[in-house]
Amino acid sequence: MAERSDNALKRITETWLERADVAVYVMIAVLFLLAAMAMGVYSVVTFFQHINDDFPLDIITSINDLLLVLIILEVLGTVRSYLVTGTTSLTPFLYIGIISATRRILAIGAATTLGEATSETAFHHQMIDLGANGGVVLALAIALFLFSRQRPVAPAAEDDKEPERWA
Numbered sequence: 001m002a003e004r005s006d007n008a009l010k011r012i013t014e015t016w017l018e019r020a021d022v023a024v025y026v027m028i029a030v031l032f033l034l035a036a037m038a039m040g041v042y043s044v045v046t047f048f049q050h051i052n053d054d055f056p057l058d059i060i061t062s063i064n065d066l067l068l069v070l071i072i073l074e075v076l077g078t079v080r081s082y083l084v085t086g087t088t089s090l091t092p093f094l095y096i097g098i099i100s101a102t103r104r105i106l107a108i109g110a111a112t113t114l115g116e117a118t119s120e121t122a123f124h125h126q127m128i129d130l131g132a133n134g135g136v137v138l139a140l141a142i143a144l145f146l147f148s149r150q151r152p153v154a155p156a157a158e159d160d161k162e163p164e165r166w167a
Helices: 002-049 054-083 091-112 122-148
Strands: none
Touching: 002 054, 054 091, 091 122
């Protein structure tokens, strides 16, 4: 009798925790969506407010802001995927890394264009940063390519057989 009571308590606890987990993920998804929308609006408003200042810099800043929106949307997509499938994937994080490194490359390009490197040492540091971020983009692109070449694994059958590879 005590064993049945323990099992019932475990089931109730597991159900409650599962629902709480889903509720937190939904709340996070909504917050990411609001953040992406707010950043998108901010990017457009800021671009048009400063359109007469320094147009090339405004374009780079706007692209940088929009890439941040893409990063937020990729994280939101990961949360949505978890809510639908109950699992996460490596692919969105590879995209996020590529976009983040690209944002940094744009920021370095803008700083170099504006002459923010006041010394030769600062310029060398920017070039090292640029090369490192270029290497990150290349490495993540190769990882994404290799990851995409993997054939998907079919879901496990209900009789607990080994998963079969899709043709």
